[in-house]
Amino acid sequence: MANKNVLGLFDNADTAADATDGLMEVGVNQEDFDVLTGSPYPEGAFGEKTPVHHIYVFPLIGALMGLSVAFLLTSGTQIAYPIVTGGKPILSFPAMTIISYEGTLLGAVIFTILGIIFESRLPRARLDPYDPRITEGYIGLLVTCPEERLDAVDQALRRGKAVDVIHEGGRSFRA
Amino acid sequence: MQERVKLTDAQINKDLLRSMEENPLWYWLLVGALGLAVLVAFAAVAYMFNRGLGVTGLNRPVMWGFFITNFVFWIGISHAGVMLSAILRLVQAEWRRPATRAAEVLTVFSLMTAMTMPLIHAGRPWRVMYWVFPLDWARGVYPNVRSALVWDPSAVFTYLTSSILFVFIALIPDIAVARDRTTGWKHVLYSVLALGWRGSVRQWKLQLIAGILLSAVILPIFVSVHSIVSWDFAAAVSVEGWHSTVFAPYFVIGAVHSGVSAVVTVMIILRSMFKWQDYIRLEHLDALAKLLIVVATTWFFFFVLEFLFGLYSLEGPEIRLREMQVFEMPWAAFFVAFLVCSYFIPVPMWLFRSVRRSIPLMIFTTVLVNVGMWLERFIIIVPGLARKQGLTFTWGGYTPSAVEIIIVFATFCMVSMLVLLFAKVFPLIPIGDAKEGVVLEDEIKIGKVKVPAIMRED
Numbered sequence: 001m002a003n004k005n006v007l008g009l010f011d012n013a014d015t016a017a018d019a020t021d022g023l024m025e026v027g028v029n030q031e032d033f034d035v036l037t038g039s040p041y042p043e044g045a046f047g048e049k050t051p052v053h054h055i056y057v058f059p060l061i062g063a064l065m066g067l068s069v070a071f072l073l074t075s076g077t078q079i080a081y082p083i084v085t086g087g088k089p090i091l092s093f094p095a096m097t098i099i100s101y102e103g104t105l106l107g108a109v110i111f112t113i114l115g116i117i118f119e120s121r122l123p124r125a126r127l128d129p130y131d132p133r134i135t136e137g138y139i140g141l142l143v144t145c146p147e148e149r150l151d152a153v154d155q156a157l158r159r160g161k162a163v164d165v166i167h168e169g170g171r172s173f174r175a
Numbered sequence: 176m177q178e179r180v181k182l183t184d185a186q187i188n189k190d191l192l193r194s195m196e197e198n199p200l201w202y203w204l205l206v207g208a209l210g211l212a213v214l215v216a217f218a219a220v221a222y223m224f225n226r227g228l229g230v231t232g233l234n235r236p237v238m239w240g241f242f243i244t245n246f247v248f249w250i251g252i253s254h255a256g257v258m259l260s261a262i263l264r265l266v267q268a269e270w271r272r273p274a275t276r277a278a279e280v281l282t283v284f285s286l287m288t289a290m291t292m293p294l295i296h297a298g299r300p301w302r303v304m305y306w307v308f309p310l311d312w313a314r315g316v317y318p319n320v321r322s323a324l325v326w327d328p329s330a331v332f333t334y335l336t337s338s339i340l341f342v343f344i345a346l347i348p349d350i351a352v353a354r355d356r357t358t359g360w361k362h363v364l365y366s367v368l369a370l371g372w373r374g375s376v377r378q379w380k381l382q383l384i385a386g387i388l389l390s391a392v393i394l395p396i397f398v399s400v401h402s403i404v405s406w407d408f409a410a411a412v413s414v415e416g417w418h419s420t421v422f423a424p425y426f427v428i429g430a431v432h433s434g435v436s437a438v439v440t441v442m443i444i445l446r447s448m449f450k451w452q453d454y455i456r457l458e459h460l461d462a463l464a465k466l467l468i469v470v471a472t473t474w475f476f477f478f479v480l481e482f483l484f485g486l487y488s489l490e491g492p493e494i495r496l497r498e499m500q501v502f503e504m505p506w507a508a509f510f511v512a513f514l515v516c517s518y519f520i521p522v523p524m525w526l527f528r529s530v531r532r533s534i535p536l537m538i539f540t541t542v543l544v545n546v547g548m549w550l551e552r553f554i555i556i557v558p559g560l561a562r563k564q565g566l567t568f569t570w571g572g573y574t575p576s577a578v579e580i581i582i583v584f585a586t587f588c589m590v591s592m593l594v595l596l597f598a599k600v601f602p603l604i605p606i607g608d609a610k611e612g613v614v615l616e617d618e619i620k621i622g623k624v625k626v627p628a629i630m631r632e633d
Contacts, residue, residue, distance in 0.1 A: 013614075035375070039613075039614055040380075042614075053377070074320045076309075078317075098399075102329045108392045109336070109340060112389055116381050116384075117370065119377075119381050120377060120378045123371050124370065124372075125371060132356070134355075136184055137183060142375070
């Protein structure tokens with residue numbers, strides 16, 4: 001049976017953190033819920049799983065690509081239009097180093113940005129289930145569970161003093 | 176003691192989105208007036224392109240004047256931004272929160288403005304493309320990568336691209352706030368720009384890493400950009416006063432001095448315009464002024480070094496140039512004005528707490544710094560070219576024409592207008608950052624006093 005999402009909305013962080021205990025009691029694992037907030041909270045504040053990411057690989061790949069492109073562009077330019085100046089070699093490495101440095105960092109920045117977007121699982125076409133009150137300070141507990149356990153999760157969220165429980169495909173918020 | 180006010184998320188949203196949600200008449204009048212000045216400058220540029228560079232005051236041997244001075248000045252201002260934002264993020268300075276976005280936005284707009292200057296100065300800007308990019312395949316014209324004038328666009332382009340991306344990534348959570356509070360076409364626009372941001376644990380974690388990681392990558396770019404701008408001059412062996420090995424750090428620290436001062440000016444203006452007294456507090460200005468004392472003094476040290484190295488060489492032309500800068504009018508007047516404005520008035524004033532926490536005095540001193548720093552660039556660039564040399568038979572001085580004055584004045588209007596327009600579309604103080612500050616702060620009792628405490632994660 002397909003998994004469904006359900007969002008419990010809490011008006012303060014302490015209640016939301018307590019509600020996660022109730023979710024565990026009905027068999028929801030750490031991997032099965034996420035916390036949606038309007039501002040960053042200290043890691044582990046809601047007992048959620050620490051996300052694993054590989055963001056640090058992206059700038060390294062970008063830097064290597066940027067360096068390669070800049071090196072090829074500068075050396076290719078000089079080889080394609082060779083001007084001998086003062087009997088010096090055609091390829092001027094000090095000058096190439098400067099442009100290659102910029103290329104390396106530009107590649108690192110562009111790939112970091114792409115990495116952050118990719119690792120943040122963005123862009124996302126639909127937010128469902130979501131509630132704009134999250135950016136007003138409410139805390140959302142987003143639970144993913146099999147359809148047959150939706151009622152149990154709904155009840156657990158309500159017992160945890162959720163001010164609202166929103167089901168996927170129910171009252172939705174279109175991005 | 177810090178003057179914090181405990182604010183709710185809803186209140187923070189309301190306050191920081193005020194610039195986007197309210198439409199006061201003064202705002203549009205101001206934007207209109209600035210826009211008019213920019214339009215006049217467009218007309219002046221068009222006139223110059225049509226008639227040629229003869230309508231400027233440029234004449235042999237002074238072929239770099241107001242436009243290049245202004246280019247270096249705006250590149251300098253742009254350094255505030257990301258430097259301030261990046262260093263404060265890296266060291267997790269708590270007082271960074273209201274300053275970072277304004278600093279980053281100022282970086283982007285001043286860089287854009289700076290880039291227009293050499294294009295305008297070229298007189299035929301479309302031709303610039305051929306010496307910057309390998310585009311003219313048919314005629315076999317390629318950029319000369321050995322020229323500092325090719326290094327420069329590569330550095331500025333890298334810095335501009337990085338700064339725009341940096342601003343965008345940091346804006347995503349705030350765009351989501353705007354998305355949640357708008358309807359109609361604005362909602363659609365913000366929804367697209369927010370990329371489907373929900374504020375999950377993963378997204379916030381990566382947002383925090385992004386700030387630090389991008390800061391770490393952008394800082395080396397920031398250092399390289401003004402170094403390379405300085406090499407536009409230092410790599411030229413033929414002009415006394417330019418060919419100096421200390422130029423790169425001297426330019427970089429000068430850029431930080433003028434840039435951080437500009438950020439303070441902008442922050443004070445925004446605070447007054449949008450009633451952000453609870454966010455841009457006097458303690459923030461106090462901290463920035465203390466930072467400026469250190470930066471200004473370091474800059475002054477490099478200025479003395481640069482001047483002394485010039486004299487220490489005991490080369491006739493170099494010493495003649497220094498004499499001209501210090502004793503001959505009008506250069507002497509500019510020289511004294513630049514030193515007084517950029518160091519001898521503001522720095523002693525910033526030593527006093529009452530000045531650091533005074534809005535009018537901080538505006539006065541930071542604007543003064545930038546008047547001085549503009550003159551500094553002028554004093555570096557023009558006298559070196561204007562000095563009489565042997566075997567120079569065509570001789571003209573340099574007096575800026577009305578066209579140049581109009582264009583340079585309009586660049587200030589353009590940056591101001593762009594910052595104001597940005598404030599109409601996006602929040603100029605990071606909302607997520609402001610809220611995080613509230614989440615992490617608390618008060619602890621020590622003895623008989625309560626002091627603010629900030630929790631910090633590794």
